[in-house]
Amino acid sequence: MPTDITCRNCPLRTAPPFAGQEGRTLAFVEAFRKDQRRYDAGQTIILEGASESPLMTVFSGWAFRYRTLSDGRRQILNFLLPGDFVGLQQELDAAATHGVDALTGLVACVFDRRRLWTLYEDFPRLAYDLTWLCAHEELIVDENLVSVGQRRASERIAMLLIHLYKRGSALGLCESGVLNLPLGQQHIADALGLSLVHTNKTLRRLRLAGLIELDGGRLRIGELGQLQRLADYYGLPERPRPLI
Amino acid sequence: MPTDITCRNCPLRTAPPFAGQEGRTLAFVEAFRKDQRRYDAGQTIILEGASESPLMTVFSGWAFRYRTLSDGRRQILNFLLPGDFVGLQQELDAAATHGVDALTGLVACVFDRRRLWTLYEDFPRLAYDLTWLCAHEELIVDENLVSVGQRRASERIAMLLIHLYKRGSALGLCESGVLNLPLGQQHIADALGLSLVHTNKTLRRLRLAGLIELDGGRLRIGELGQLQRLADYYGLPERPRPLI
DNA sequence: CGTACTATTGAATCGGGTCAACGTCTGTGG
DNA sequence: CCACAGACGTTGACCCGATTCAATAGTACG
Known part of the structure; x- marks a missing residue:
């Protein structure tokens, strides 16, 4: 670079x-x-x-x-x-x-x-894009609010990992199915409104179930379909091309 | 009107x-x-x-x-x-x-x-205001996410009621300290990620403590200071006059 | 008056939090 | 080279806030 x-x-x-x-x-x-x-x-x-x-x-x-x-x-x-x-x-x-x-x-x-x-x-085109970007960020926060308010621990974690994986993937940050995830468990806990301990135990269960691999900041989604079903996932709209 | x-x-x-x-x-x-x-x-x-x-x-x-x-x-x-x-x-x-x-x-x-x-x-002025409005709505969602993720039930409810009271008040919807709050307990529960039953019981405790009066959709804040301390409240910025 | 919706309250249960201990790895300084 | 500290992950035991189930009112409405 x-x-x-x-x-x-x-x-x-x-x-x-x-x-x-x-x-x-x-x-x-x-x-x-x-x-x-x-x-x-x-x-x-x-x-x-x-x-x-x-x-x-x-x-x-x-x-x-x-x-x-x-x-x-x-x-x-x-x-x-x-x-x-x-x-x-x-x-x-x-x-x-x-x-x-x-x-x-x-x-x-x-x-x-x-x-x-x-x-x-x-x-005006840039102004429009700025508004659009702002609206899009709100959608992400909305998404997270739904998780924290309604989903249980395993669903929340599944949701977050899918979301981050997809975003990273769209930016070309994945290599052969692995995303370098620079988050500690405390970050995941704080993002999802969970305690550190419970986050750890839930991650363990997801790993044992073969749904994810997460070690040393390297994330691989094992069973995307299964994980999405667990999270009741429906993705955010892809960044569409704005007006005109 | x-x-x-x-x-x-x-x-x-x-x-x-x-x-x-x-x-x-x-x-x-x-x-x-x-x-x-x-x-x-x-x-x-x-x-x-x-x-x-x-x-x-x-x-x-x-x-x-x-x-x-x-x-x-x-x-x-x-x-x-x-x-x-x-x-x-x-x-x-x-x-x-x-x-x-x-x-x-x-x-x-x-x-x-x-x-x-x-x-x-x-x-452009309208465009700017539109962006601003969008950003402001995100702040409100942020606020709610903090509540749902970190605050306990009584704190969440206190926060929501303070927030709605202030917004209603700013719009001139209060009459002599009473705001007409058109929410059922199910709405409060769904906004805060709580069950209906627990929302009901927590509201009861807040009422008994004299912090709020809420009956038939009429909300009066009894002890604003105490309620704010309970919620660890710090308000959203007032709608400032935008650029220029 | 029955139907339906919302509020209320008790009892049992559970998901997740808290406390606490331990392991692992890395960097640091004696 | 080893001792130690600090950051982070892991695991077990216990407890509590909140959920779920269930039953009862009050109230509006046709």
């Missing part, structure tokens, strides 16, 4: 919000993207409660968005993969109501907040 | 996304809003899984957005009050992944989907 990435050779150009752009639009996007930042695994990208936070997308690496209660209980809201906006929400709102931490080494593209309005004025 | 409502005299004009608009913009919005529909309490507004659904806002009344698993378990994702968009998500995506039901008699303004692109091209 080249050290100096420009929007012109960005491997994410096939995905929204910046898919199929060229000429004037591409030039704008390159000016809009004012910086690139690197984070280490475990590093905080956006501090929970920070009054203002940068506007950016994940270029490479994994991160997660979370909120913490005052006694330390933590809820992971969703996971961020390459192409995802980091906190579209807090950008538009005043203060960050949630934090974002890197799960792996991560590179992010930082955009110039002052040009956001120009984007809306002069590049 | 006048039967024939135009955007010009719309009582929601003080709220996003159509706040402070005038002249050309207002004219566009009036053309954009092609219809008005009425729904009865309990009626389905958007059928879960429908391939296409209208684009609209709630003008008056309450509704809720939900998803159902194949065995009937239902998760309520959020409640919709006047000024909320009905399924901004499914609009931008292909199919509706969730249903919307009316809780009360409800009036909705239906917009002309074909002009959505014109909105983005010619009215």
Whole structure:
């Protein structure tokens, strides 16, 4: 992967919000993207409660968005993969109501907040894609809320693993059926509203049932069909090509 | 309330996304809003899984957005009050992944989907507000996910009631400290991932503790401070005035 | 008055949480 | 090279919050 990435050779150009752009639009996007930042695994990208936070997308690496209660209980809201906006929400709102931490080494593209309005004025297509991206992230959170509210432990874990596997797969992060999953069991527990211990035991049962292989961060789905039936899975819509 | 409502005299004009608009913009919005529909309490507004659904806002009344698993378990994702968009998500995506039901008699303004692109091209301010609205709805779902994932039953209920009371209050739906809450206990249970029975018993305890009064759909918050402490509440940002 | 829906309450049960101990691996410093 | 600490995963025992089953009211409605 080249050290100096420009929007012109960005491997994410096939995905929204910046898919199929060229000429004037591409030039704008390159000016809009004012910086690139690197984070280490475990590093905080956006501090929970920070009054203002940068506007950016994940270029490479994994991160997660979370909120913490005052006694330390933590809820992971969703996971961020390459192409995802980091906190579209807090950008538009005043203060960050949630934090974002890197799960792996991560590179992010930082955009110039002052040009956001120009984007809306002069590049309606990008504005539309931005809205679309925001709506899509809400769908993911919806999905997770259904899991945490209605599914039992094994179903929740099945659901999450299917979901992450499919997302990783769509981004070309899988090699011969194996996805490198940079999550600890505590992350899975916090995302699903389960205790660490119970997450561990449930993972064990799924492994014994031959439904998944998960070891040292390497995930292989053994029986996709069976796993989907267990989770009562019906996928999120694929990222469709937006308007026009 | 006048039967024939135009955007010009719309009582929601003080709220996003159509706040402070005038002249050309207002004219566009009036053309954009092609219809008005009425729904009865309990009626389905958007059928879960429908391939296409209208684009609209709630003008008056309450509704809720939900998803159902194949065995009937239902998760309520959020409640919709006047000024909320009905399924901004499914609009931008292909199919509706969730249903919307009316809780009360409800009036909705239906917009002309074909002009959505014109909105983005010619009215960037409206486009921005649309994105903002979408981001704000995600914050509400986030909030609910934190509750369902991390809070215990009494905390969840406290949180939900505070949240709905504040929203109702901001819309002028409270009279002398009492909000008319058109939810059954089953709705509360489904929103919070609790069983009906346990919801009932927890409500009883909150009532006995003098924290709330809830009877026949009339909600009064007895001890707001105490309730907020119980829920570990920190509010969502107020709807700020968007960009410019 | 019967039907149907919503609220209420008790009793039994269970999924998942909590506590606690132990193993494994890795890095670090004496 | 070994001792130790810290992070993470694993496993057992026990307990509790919440679910499920079940029965009873109250109320609206035709």
